[in-house]
Amino acid sequence: MSSDDFSIRIAGLGKRYEIYAQPSDRLRQMILPRFRRAMGKGDVAYFNEFWALRGVSFDVRRGETVGIIGRNGSGKSTLLQMVCGTLHPTEGSVAVHGRIAALLELGAGFNPEFTGEENVYLSGLLYGIPEGELRKRYRSITEFADIGEFINQPVKTYSSGMYVRLAFAIAAHVDADTLVIDEALSVGDVRFTQKCMRYLREFQKRGTLLFVSHDTGAVTSLCSRAVWLDSGQMVMDGSARDVVERYLAEQHAADRASLGESVTVRTSIPGAGAAGDGHRADHTTVPADVVDPRKAILNGEATRNLVEIFEFDPARIDNEFGTGAARIVDVQLLDGNGQTRRLTAGGEVADLVIEAEVSESLDAPIFGFYVKDRLGQRLFGDNTYLSYRGRSVDARGGTRLRAHFRFRMPILPSGDYSVDVALANGTQENHTQHHWIHDALTFKASDSTMRHGLVGIPMHAIGIEQVGV
Secondary structure, three states, rough: OOOOHHEEEEEEEEEEEEOOHHHHHHHHHHHHHHHHHHHOOOOOOOOEEEEEEEEEEEEEEOOEEEEEEOOOOOHHHHHHHHHOOOOOEEEEEEEOOHHHEEEEEOOOOOOOOOHHHHHHHHHHOOOOOOOOOHHHHHHHHHHHHOOHHHHOOOOOOOOOHHHHHHHHHHHHOOOOOOOEEHHHHOOOHHHHHHHHHHHHHHHHHHOOOEEEEHHHHHHHHHHEEEEEEEOOOOEEEHHHHHHHHHHHHHHHHHHOOOOOOOOOOOOOOOOOOOOOOOOOOOOOOOOOOOOOOOHHHHHHOOOEEEEEOOOHHHHOOOEOOOOOOEEEEEEEEEEOOOOEEOOEEOEEEEEEEEEEOOOOOOEEEEEEEEEEEEOOOEEEEEEOOHHHHOOOOOOOOOOOOEEEEEEEEOOOOOEEEEHHHHHHHEOOOOEEEEEEEEEEEEEEEEEOOOOOOOOOOOOOOOOOOOOOO
């Protein structure tokens, strides 16, 4: 395979640090070994060696997305810094083909005394973008960062979220062949994280992504492949799912071992719908209600899976598309009695209401939605197509339409979530999107009783019985 097929080639990479017990030992190391060699004596080291990384070798093909996982201190950030050229290896080699953009530690590359605007130009010039081209891109960069008047303030006054917003916005406008990200998405609100994830998914179609995160869900969502580092050495290189599952199993085993319990890890791994989407059968009857036997616990104040709902605000819509023949003007998440609520809980009935104004007549309108987690993974959704197939809906220009989706709120892991809503016209397979709003509603789940998976469902019955001795 030609070297042109690779974005990054790493061979025998290692980084050694010299740890001195006291400042005078550093001076001794600079002077005394030379005298000993001159007198024909052997070398004596006045420091302790610490290898942050050693013997790491792997290649990243063009267009590949690779996640780097491992505990704190495993060498992940050291590896990325050597890939980006901000650290020089002690041994081995790393070769990068094409332009590389990086989001490493918070604020890396920024001058804290400069304003955000000045840092945009400073960073852009360091990336090799001509000043004239930077001027053309400046407005787009500031709109992506969305930090308002703070762009004219020194970055030393910025919050951690503002740092990341500006750094990500610059990196997104570099036209890089390879993008390196070190835990950057762990800072920032849900809307900006969603914007970043949409950009990364678009970038994946044309570039190479090297991604470090402690969030294994983010790794499995974004990456096709993962590399696991531990104590500066590579433990495993394989599919993201296989590596993450093995890593989590090993971490669990290590945690239990620290408590004196033995956990054996066994593995078969070698070497170690929104509008217009989805298919399902049409419902002709209303299913019997499911009463979760844990309802009393789920609704208890101490363990309740509370979901805080934030209101739909048209002024805050920053990502939408469609023809404009109809426009969504209101989105609400109601309780089972049709009342607006700021709080609901996993396991309770919810009613998602989408209201739209129609400016041009539609002959087959389809409303739909997706619920997504903070990484943009689509957890569940539905649309009105099958329920209204073959039935006419009065959708003349100048009318107003309202769609209802009633469902039982799943039990959600603690975290931030958002709802995409859409109005299309046509059929399941062939339709036109008239208005799609990303992140029309956001909500936050807390105090979850759920610990595994993406969503939980209310159980109809749970029990244990003895079947024999």
